[in-house]
Amino acid sequence: MFHHHSHERYEERMRHHWERHARGHSREHGRGRGRHLGRLLEHGDLRYVILALLAEQPRHGYELIKELEERTGGAYRPSAGVIYPTLSLLEDEGLVRQSGGEVGRKLYEPTDEGKKVVEESKAHVDAVFGRMAEVAESSESSRPRIARAMANLGMALQNRLSRRPITPEEIDRIVNILDDTASAIEKS
Secondary structure, eight states: OOOOTTOHHHHHHHHHHHHHHHHHHHHHTTTOOSSOHHHHSOTTHHHHHHHHHHHHSOEEHHHHHHHHHHHTTTSOOOOHHHHHHHHHHHHHTTSEEEOOOSTTOOEEEEOHHHHHHHHHTHHHHHHHHHHHHHHHHHSOSHHHHHHHHHHHHHHHHHHHHHSSOOOHHHHHHHHHHHHHHHHHHHHO
């Protein structure tokens, strides 16, 4: 299916990434929230999972990050440093291609060969998705949603502040929105 000869180092890095994350997850959340991520995604699984998600619908890298976070109930949010190299590798192997998208954001979809790999690995990917669902069921559902909302707020602020010069009135409006929101949260 995949060309393993030139990507063994990549696979080894990804395996170590998942193992490190699983150990960190266990220490950080001593209460035990289900399976360790090291068993959730085994060696090479991420490639198949990304292909399957792209077969469902074309997505940007950030959308893949959000989808994986949602499917694990927030137990894992892959970094851009994991997702984008995997997408590049899949593109180099001819399994995904860019299909347009907004300026500065690449939208990916599987090629015909990628779709064939998805079909051939369906049972395996379904098992991985099943493990993700188990982890999601055992996670505290509110924390990941709040963390995602906070990340979205941070990105919205960063995007707004990076555009054209911002006027003092616009700053005042943003500050008021944030202060009002903070107050509403405290009262909830």
